[in-house]
Amino acid sequence: MTTTKLVQSVCLTVVIVLFSLASTGQLRADFSATPVAGCSPVVVRFTDLSTGNPTNWRWDLGNGTISFLRNPSATYFNPGQYTVKLVIQNASGRDSMVRQQYIQVYDNPVAQLSSNVQSGCFPLNVQFADQSTCIVGNVVQWQWDFGDGQFSTLRNPNHVYTASGNYNVSLRVVTSNGCSKTITMLQYIHVFPGVDASF
Numbered sequence: 193m194t195t196t197k198l199v200q201s202v203c204l205t206v207v208i209v210l211f212s213l214a215s216t217g218q219l220r221a222d223f224s225a226t227p228v229a230g231c232s233p234v235v236v237r238f239t240d241l242s243t244g245n246p247t248n249w250r251w252d253l254g255n256g257t258i259s260f261l262r263n264p265s266a267t268y269f270n271p272g273q274y275t276v277k278l279v280i281q282n283a284s285g286r287d288s289m290v291r292q293q294y295i296q297v298y299d300n301p302v303a304q305l306s307s308n309v310q311s312g313c314f315p316l317n318v319q320f321a322d323q324s325t326c327i328v329g330n331v332v333q334w335q336w337d338f339g340d341g342q343f344s345t346l347r348n349p350n351h352v353y354t355a356s357g358n359y360n361v362s363l364r365v366v367t368s369n370g371c372s373k374t375i376t377m378l379q380y381i382h383v384f385p386g387v388d389a390s391f
Contacts, residue, residue: 329371
């Protein structure tokens with residue numbers, strides 16, 4: 193009976209020690225981020241996935257931000273790729289992880305437009321041209337608002353103004369990375385009344 197109790201006691205002690213070791217475990221740094229790519233400015237939320245029960249965290253988020261929070265967030269304004277480093281620590285030691293070029297920030301396009309004429313008598317035929325640019329990717333979508341209730345999704349649309357007035361013209365462009373920009377030219381088109389023949 194005594195031997196049985198001794199064996200049970202030893203087994204229980206071993207189980208407790210193993211459980212304790214498993215619960216503390218070896219430190220292993222790991223993390224994820226959402227999103228890992230986006231258009232400037234992009235807000236990124238980081239999640240600590242480390243094991244081994246760390247008690248201290250030090251993040252270098254690559255954009256000049258240092259954080260000691262477990263799950264920090266950061267805003268990336270400048271286009272480019274950012275390397276992120278996490279260092280974790282507890283009483284038993286420390287570990288780190290570096291993800292090279294982990295965050296990708298795309299630049300927004302520069303929206304720009306032009307036209308062959310900006311004023312004249314109605315009906316005024318205007319040929320518009322997209323002159324937008326972007327550093328990374330290509331412009332793949334165009335949304336024109338001619339200011340008279342008419343719209344177009346062509347890159348270089350032609351439009352006829354049939355009433356006199358001053359018209360704002362807007363162009364929204366979207367790149368292959370999903371970044372967008374809008375330009376609005378106030379009172380860009382001036383349409384004058386036609387001449388009434390009389391004698």
